[in-house]
Amino acid sequence: MTKKIEKVLISKEEIDSMVKRIGAQITEDFKGESVLLIGVLKGAFMFLADLVRHIDLPIELDFMAVSSYGNNVRSSGIVRILKDLETEIMGKNVIIVEDIIDSGLTLSHLKELLYTRKPKSISICAAFDKYERRVSDVQVDYIGMEIPDEFIVGYGLDYAERYRDLPEVCILVDSEGEEG
Ligand code: IMP
Numbered sequence: 001m002t003k004k005i006e007k008v009l010i011s012k013e014e015i016d017s018m019v020k021r022i023g024a025q026i027t028e029d030f031k032g033e034s035v036l037l038i039g040v041l042k043g044a045f046m047f048l049a050d051l052v053r054h055i056d057l058p059i060e061l062d063f064m065a066v067s068s069y070g071n072n073v074r075s076s077g078i079v080r081i082l083k084d085l086e087t088e089i090m091g092k093n094v095i096i097v098e099d100i101i102d103s104g105l106t107l108s109h110l111k112e113l114l115y116t117r118k119p120k121s122i123s124i125c126a127a128f129d130k131y132e133r134r135v136s137d138v139q140v141d142y143i144g145m146e147i148p149d150e151f152i153v154g155y156g157l158d159y160a161e162r163y164r165d166l167p168e169v170c171i172l173v174d175s176e177g178e179e180g
């Protein structure tokens with residue numbers, strides 16, 4: 001079964017104003033402090049790059065790569081660290097930056113893990129929220145946009161490593177016999 005882009009769900013302009021709003025919110029919430037943004041690879045790379053340009057605070061950046069066991073579309077919730085942080089997080093205001101929160105299992109496990117390293121605070125920031133599919137009750141502090149239960153690609157999000165480069169968010173559907 002091949003896949004094809006069905007339509008644009010979120011335009012460049014909508015993404016732009018969403019990023020500005022979240023950047024301003026973080027700037028306000030951490031006034032007088034500094035923050036360490038942790039981008040979850042690979043999906044968050046584009047959102048994070050945009051977001052840092054709208055946060056008016058001293059920031060540090062680091063990245064983690066995690067993977068749920070197995071190769072399923074559905075998250076197992078067991079997080080395996082593929083790339084750990086290079087930064088010491090003790091005493092810092094950590095903001096985990098994710099592309100999308102679906103079941104919430106990846107983020108709740110990641111948050112638990114990072115708490116053991118004694119940061120001052122941990123917040124979670126996700127560009128997109130598929131709230132209908134939430135399983136974990138993990139608290140998401142900053143949400144860009146709530147989206148319906150559709151498979152989306154673009155703005156960092158992939159299907160089999162493709163489409164991450166699209167500047168807008170699109171819905172991907174099955175297309176029998178057509179070029180994907
Ligand atoms: P969770 O543990 O179920 O919240 O999984 C979240 C992760 O699943 C995200 O970081 C994405 O990598 C992936 N994911 C969930 N929904 C989508 C989607 O619609 N498109 C692309 N990746 C998705």
Ligand code: MG
Pocket residue numbers: 040041042043044099100
């Ligand atoms: Mg991801």
